[in-house]
Structures are given as C-alpha cells and as structure tokens.
Amino acid sequence: MRCPYCMYEDTKVIDSRQDEDIVRRRRECEKCEKRFTTFERAEIVEFYVIKKDGRRELFDRKKLRSGIIKACEKRPISQEQIEELVDIIEKKLRQRKTLEVNSTLVGDCVMKKLKVIDTIAYIRFASVYKEFDDIESFEATLENLKNKKG
Numbered sequence: 001m002r003c004p005y006c007m008y009e010d011t012k013v014i015d016s017r018q019d020e021d022i023v024r025r026r027r028e029c030e031k032c033e034k035r036f037t038t039f040e041r042a043e044i045v046e047f048y049v050i051k052k053d054g055r056r057e058l059f060d061r062k063k064l065r066s067g068i069i070k071a072c073e074k075r076p077i078s079q080e081q082i083e084e085l086v087d088i089i090e091k092k093l094r095q096r097k098t099l100e101v102n103s104t105l106v107g108d109c110v111m112k113k114l115k116v117i118d119t120i121a122y123i124r125f126a127s128v129y130k131e132f133d134d135i136e137s138f139e140a141t142l143e144n145l146k147n148k149k150g
Contacts, residue, residue, distance in 0.1 A: 003029035004036055047099045049106060056100065061090055068110060071125035075118050085113050119145065 001011045008031035015026040023040040048056045065086045072082060089109045093101055107129040114122040123142070132138040 001027060001038060003032060003034065005029065005034045006032040008032065044094075045099065047093065047096075047101060049103050050100055051103050059090075059093065059101075061086060064089065064106070064110070067125065067128075068114070068121075071110075071114060071121040071128075072118065073124075075121050077118055077121060081117065085110075085117070088113065115145075 002009055003011055006029060008029055010030045011027040012030060013025050014028050014035070017024045021041055025038045025040065026035060027038060028035045047059050049059050050056055065082065068082055068085060089106070092109060093106065107125075111122060111126055111129065114125050123145070126141055127138060130137070130141065132141070
C-alpha cells in the first residue's frame with residue numbers, strides 16, 4: 001500500500017478490524033511515519049437477469065426489494081424480515097456459477113420464500129409474477145395452495 005503523504009511504497013499494518021463486509025486497517029508509513037486508514041471491501045461481480053422477453057438487465061437489489069415490499073404491504077411482516085429475504089435470495093443467485101439468471105428463477109425463489117412467511121404476500125406476488133390472464137388461473141393457484149396446506 002502506497003503512503004498517501006509521501007508516496008513511499010512500504011507501509012505496515014498497525015491495527016485491523018472486520019466490520020461486516022468491510023475490513024478497516026490502520027497503517028503507518030515506514031518512511032515518513034505518518035498514519036492513515038484504509039478500508040477494504042470485496043469486489044462484487046455483477047450479474048444479469050434475463051427477462052421473459054429476452055432482454056438482459058443488471059441485477060437490481062432495489063427492484064427485488066421493491067417487488068417484495070409491494071407484496072408484503074399491510075401484512076405483519078417486518079422490514080428486517082424483508083431485508084433478510086432479499087439477502088437470502090441475492091446470496092442464492094450469486095452462488096450460481098453463471099453471470100446470467102432467468103427472471104423465472106428469481107421469481108420462483110421469491111415465491112418459495114414468501115409462501116413460508118405469509119400466504120397473502122405469496123398470492124399478491126404470484127398474481128403479478130404469474131401474470132394471470134383470467135380468474136380461473138388465479139383460482140387454480142389458490143386451490144393448489146389450499147390443497148398443499150390441507
């Protein structure tokens with residue numbers, strides 16, 4: 001690490017602390033003896049979501065969170081639960097060995113998790129995600145849900 005004061009190439013680490021995703025290091029220049037702090041964060045490789053119409057979009061955590069929040073509106077689901085759900089889904093998608101995932105995989109992951117957390121939020125999300133064309137397809141999903149619970 002180069003010293004920001006004298007540009008000398010050698011510095012030593014005096015203190016190192018981990019804070020969630022960031023490593024904070026206190027350093028000292030071996031030439032001018034001035035101290036400075038560096039912050040290190042792992043570089044996250046971005047991945048793309050392939051939409052139903054074939055378009056590719058960069059994965060957007062905010063968009064994922066927004067869809068889940070809409071489904072959970074006025075339901076007894078805390079913001080912490082929503083953030084945890086977003087974290088779990090994003091982590092699962094990042095663990096894949098590819099830089100592209102189908103939007104159906106994202107939607108299926110959300111539905112699977114919402115089904116466990118709150119049935120109404122699951123139905124709300126499903127009604128948008130599955131793009132029901134008529135009341136019959138919506139009723140079939142409800143019936144399927146009833147049969148699995150009973």
